[in-house]
Structures are given as structure tokens and as C-alpha cells.
Amino acid sequence: MRYWVGLCVLILTILAISFVVAANINVLVPSTNVRTLAEIYLKYTYYPWDKYFTAMSPEACTSIVWDFRGLDTVFETMVFYLAIIGAIALARGVPLKLPKEIKGDLGLSLIVKTVTKIVPVLIIAVAGSIALHGHLTPGGGFQGGATAAVAPVLILVVFSQFYLLRRGVNKNSMLLLRSIGLTGIGITAFAAVLIGLATGHYAFVLQNQPKPLAPDISLPAFVGGQLISGSLWFFNFFEFLAVAAGFTIVFLLITLPEKLAEAREEKRVAEGGEK
């Protein structure tokens, strides 16, 4: 009862304060215009009439993330992987191995398992679509990777960890996939420079379309009539691999079976380790 009274008082207070504030000042309402910087981003995100300033991607968010402010995103990727690496380092020594024998049935009931056989395929398909169309529609590597990482979580909960481990989704294979993704991001970032070195032209790191100081080097915006926006498609694809694999490792480690952890702890104490 006291809870409901408190909740009602809180809601009424918020409504009253809002009324007083809205009646007196007018600054809380967003303007009908955006900042000039935003208009420049919106104008040049797909602007085939001036190749020197555009990212050739209709999706303004992706062109900001991987072209206009590409270096920011590289460092953000670094922060992301430091957090993942920290989590892996904290979980060091966790035995991600198949037990010798499994007693009884693992996982949830047959109905849930049958549904889960279908759903992860759809999740991966949607995630791939989000990531690979990131330069055309809302989405991109980060979102697609985070979506794809939901599929292993679902399998972990419904089928148990051993189901994934038996099919080769373990820490090492995911670390390999993650490393492929990160290497791909690095190669794509230096692609224009490498082409420039090979052909003897001036080029920038993280360059996508030609720039006023580097007019000769650019990554192709169209391949076979399909818009791929130069480096953006590759960045999205490799970021998708890296994010999906990074999250899968952490989810695998975090669903460590309780009994295994306790057995390991007891073994460590029995061997003379500190409690």
C-alpha cells in the first residue's frame, strides 16, 4: 500500500513540475532546425556531385561512424575490446571442456528445443542483413554483431553450454574469428594507404572517397552496380564478425556451470591454495 501511494505521489509530482516548467519556460522543446554541422553531415552523406566531401552512403549514421569520424570509431572499438579482454582475463582458468560423461538430459523441454532449432537461424540471418546493409538502411556492424550474439545466448540457455562446445563454438575458435575481424578492420583502415604506396600516389589512413589532397586514390563506391560505399561495407562486415565473436566468448564464459566452478575451487583449496 505504501509503495503504491509513493508511486502515485512521485508521478503526480512529475506531472505538476512538468506543467509549471512547460508553462513558464520554452527551452525544453527541440527546435525545428538542427545544427549546421548536422545539416552538413546530412547533405554530404550521399552527394555524388562532389566526390571530395561525400561518404557515398545514404545512411548518415554509418557514414559518420566509419567515414567522417572513422578514427573515433577505431578507438571506440579498442575500448570495446579492452573491456572484452578484461572479462576474459578475469575468467582465466575457467575450464571450457566437455565433461567425460553427461548424466541425464541437458537443457529445457522438447518443445522449447524444437523452437530454438529454428529461431537462431533467423536471428543470424537478420543480424547478417543488419550488418551487410548497414550503409543503406539503419544498422551496421555494431548492431548486427550484438544481434548475432543473441543466438548463442539462446542456445546456451536452452541446450546447455556443451551443445555449443561440441559443435566447435569454443573460446579459441571465437578468438580466431574475433582476430580475423580486428585484422580486417586494420587492413580496411590502411587500404587506401597501401594502394597509394603501390601506385605511388598520396593517400590517407581511413580514406574512403577521393579527398582534395589525395584525388587519385579512392575505394570503389559501386561494385557491379551495387552501392557498397567504398570502405564502409568492409568495416561493417569485419566489425560484425569481431563484435559477434567477442560477445559469444564472454557469454560462453559467464554461463560456466556452477558445479564445475565449485569443483575447481575445491580442488584448488585441496591442493593447498588460499581460500
Add this chain to the structure above:
Amino acid sequence: MITLSEYFMTILITCMIVNLGLALYGVFFKPNLIKKIIALTILGDTANTFALIIGYRMWVAGVPSRPPVFTEWRSNNPLLLFVFTKTAVDPLPQALVLTAIVIGLAVTLFLVFLTLQAWKIYRSVDMRDIRRLKG
């Protein structure tokens, strides 16, 4: 005289400020580490929503503002691009929030691992117990 949309917008922002206060209270004063992490995620989401509100554009004459995706790019029509520039919302906060959400998820997982480690060592996730067991 206030309009309904202004009132709703103010309610939204007031709720966000209250949310911010509750989340900060949770981070500072809740002793349970899991509850601290939950409050931290609420704090992060509130901050992200504030960033999105900064980049929002008011509707003009009942026409909704558009997401920052230029869907008519095949037409190669500069006039459509001009209309798009005048009706789409600010893409920069969205781009920053996009990465902030994924990094926030990774940092949350890292904190969960820290809590798991604390539970393994101290058999407790309560800050008062852990402080007593220190050293």
C-alpha cells in the same frame, strides 16, 4: 499557453532527470553489487536518451521528422536531398549512442565478471560484507 506536445516533451525530460537521480542513488547507496550494475545501466541509457533528445528535430506542420537515412538516393535528385536535409534529425548523437550502447554492454559484462570473481572469493556480493572481509 502551453500546447500538449510541449507538455509531453517536458514530462519526458522531467522523468529523465528523476531517472538520472534514481540511477545515481542506486550506484552510490545500494550495497548489492548486482543492483549497482543495474543502476549503472539505467544511468547509461538515460544519458543516451538525453543525447538523442539533443539531436531531435520538432515536427513541422504535422509532418514527422525523418530518420537520417536518405532513402531516395537512386533518384539522383538534388531537390529531394535538400528536402531530406531540411527534415531529417541530427545523425551525430545517434552515431555516438550507437557505439556507446555496444561499449556499455561490454563494460557491463566486464563488471558482471568482476562481481562473479568477488562472489567466488568472498562468497558475497554485498559491499558491507566484502569491506569487512578485506585484508
